[in-house]
Amino acid sequence: MSYSQEVYSKAAEILDRRKEKAYLEAQERFDEVSEKIPELEIIQRKLSQIGLNISKVFLYSTDKQADVEKLMQESLALQEEKKALLKKNGYDEKALEVKYTCPVCQDTGFIKNRRCKCHNELLKDIERENLSKVAPISDCTFDTFDVNFYPDEDLENAINPRNKAEKIKRSCAKYATNFSRDSVNILFMGGTGLGKTHLSLAIANVVINKGNSVVYGTAQNILNDLQNENFGRTDNLRYYERAVLNCDLLIIDDLGTEFKNSYTVACLFNIINTRISAKLPTIISTNYTLDELEEKYDQRITSRIAGEYKKLVLVGNDIRYIK
Numbered sequence: 001m002s003y004s005q006e007v008y009s010k011a012a013e014i015l016d017r018r019k020e021k022a023y024l025e026a027q028e029r030f031d032e033v034s035e036k037i038p039e040l041e042i043i044q045r046k047l048s049q050i051g052l053n054i055s056k057v058f059l060y061s062t063d064k065q066a067d068v069e070k071l072m073q074e075s076l077a078l079q080e081e082k083k084a085l086l087k088k089n090g091y092d093e094k095a096l097e098v099k100y101t102c103p104v105c106q107d108t109g110f111i112k113n114r115r116c117k118c119h120n121e122l123l124k125d126i127e128r129e130n131l132s133k134v135a136p137i138s139d140c141t142f143d144t145f146d147v148n149f150y151p152d153e154d155l156e157n158a159i160n161p162r163n164k165a166e167k168i169k170r171s172c173a174k175y176a177t178n179f180s181r182d183s184v185n186i187l188f189m190g191g192t193g194l195g196k197t198h199l200s201l202a203i204a205n206v207v208i209n210k211g212n213s214v215v216y217g218t219a220q221n222i223l224n225d226l227q228n229e230n231f232g233r234t235d236n237l238r239y240y241e242r243a244v245l246n247c248d249l250l251i252i253d254d255l256g257t258e259f260k261n262s263y264t265v266a267c268l269f270n271i272i273n274t275r276i277s278a279k280l281p282t283i284i285s286t287n288y289t290l291d292e293l294e295e296k297y298d299q300r301i302t303s304r305i306a307g308e309y310k311k312l313v314l315v316g317n318d319i320r321y322i323k
Contacts, residue, residue, distance in 0.1 A: 003123055003213045004243040007130070011109070011122045019100070019107040026098040033096060037089050040096075043082050050075045120211055127208050134238065135216050140201035142173045149195075150316040161316040165195070168312050172199050176206035179249070181279055187305060188285035190314035196285035199312075200251045203283065212248035215239065219268070220258035226267050245274050248281075255286040256296055269301050276308050284309065 034040040050071050057067045083093035100107045105116035115123075131137050147169060150162040175183060188196035204214045215222075217239055225239035244250060250271070258264060275282050284305065286293065294302040 002246060002248065003127060004240070004247070006243075007123060007126050007213070010126050011119065014122060014126075015107055015109045015119070018102075022098050022100045022107060026096065030096050033086070033091060037085055039085055040082060043078050043085075047075060047078055050078075124208055124211060127213055128205075131204060131208070131214060131216050134221070135197070135201055137201050137205060137216075140198045141205055142169060142176075142202045145169055145195060145198055145202060149319045150314075155315065159315060161314075165314060165316070168314060169199065171312065172203055173206075176203040179203075179207045179210060179212065179281070181248070181281070183281040185276070185281055185309040186283045187309040187311045188283070188314065189289065189311060190287070190316075192287055193319050194314040194316055195319060196314060197253055200253065200283050200285055204249065204251060207249050213243075214249045214251065215243055215247040216251040216253065218253045218257070219255045222252060222271075223258050223264045223267055227263050230263070230267075244271060245278075246280070249283065250275060250280070251283045251285075253285050255284050256288040256293060260296060265297055265301070268297070269304075272301060272304050276304060282309075 030040070030044070034044075054068060054071050057064055057071065061067045082096070086093050086095055098106075102116060102118035105111050105118060107118075109116055109119035109122075128137065147162050147165045150165040152160065152162045154160050172186075175186070188200065190196060201216070204216055208214055217225075222239045222244060225237045226241050226244065228234070229237055229239075229241060252271075255268075272282065288296070290302060290306055293305070
């Protein structure tokens with residue numbers, strides 16, 4: 001489970017802001033209460049001095065353990081005196097404590113070098129927020145994937161579009177629930193408006209909730225940004241090669257609709273081949289058949305897609321048009 005450096009950095013900034021806010025609010029409460037109970041300021045100064053004295057003990061004392069123990073006893077006595085003063089004046093004895101967003105890790109995000117649950121949830125939220133900027137992820141869940149928009153009559157080849165859509169939906173839900181680095185690659189195929197993007201994002205929803213990083217984008221946008229990055233045009237990029245190649249799940253939408261040149265073909269091959277070699281799952285959706293894709297790209301790309309991707313083909317009428 002790996003996130004981009006941008007996600008980790010944003011989480012660290014949010015944690016720092018939470019901690020700073022908690023300290024500032026605690027200071028405001030102390031200032032307010034100490035106006036009514038001046039003795040609190042004297043106690044606070046004594047506690048601060050004890051903190052300094054403990055630091056000096058480690059530098060200069062010949063009997064560190066005994067001196068630290070003595071100072072800790074003084075500190076505990078002052079803490080008890082402070083609690084008694086607060087209760088005497090009608091305040092809760094914990095009124096001046098720092099109120100962290102997460103009291104477990106005190107907004108550091110870590111517990112004994114392990115990420116706190118709050119930190120993990122924050123990373124998930126940031127990942128979901130990033131994806132929501134490019135796709136309607138909140139609207140695309142398995143619950144909102146309605147198979148009733150698919151025809152319920154058998155086609156000439158005896159395929160029932162609704163039954164097939166239901167089977168693919170169940171397969172995708174199972175895939176998302178059991179997602180791991182060992183998950184297979186998926187190729188969604190079918191005409192325009194048949195729910196390929198919806199199912200891709202429904203998978204992304206569950207995969208993000210499991211604590212995995214997801215990069216989603218159209219082939220056009222991903223390849224454009226990677227081309228710009230390669231040529232040093234790094235302003236306003238949403239996709240970076242490092243994240244595209246290393247995220248836990250990559251979703252490339254609308255393959256075949258991008259502007260094609262020698263760079264985009266080479267870049268696409270590198271993405272597909274690198275992720276296959278690293279055993280990192282990728283989902284691709286396209287309106288084209290494999291034969292049509294082979295006409296657009298060289299065989300190195302189509303052979304890897306044909307051999308390494310599980311093909312899920314949706315049939316029916318354009319759901320967007322029906323809606």
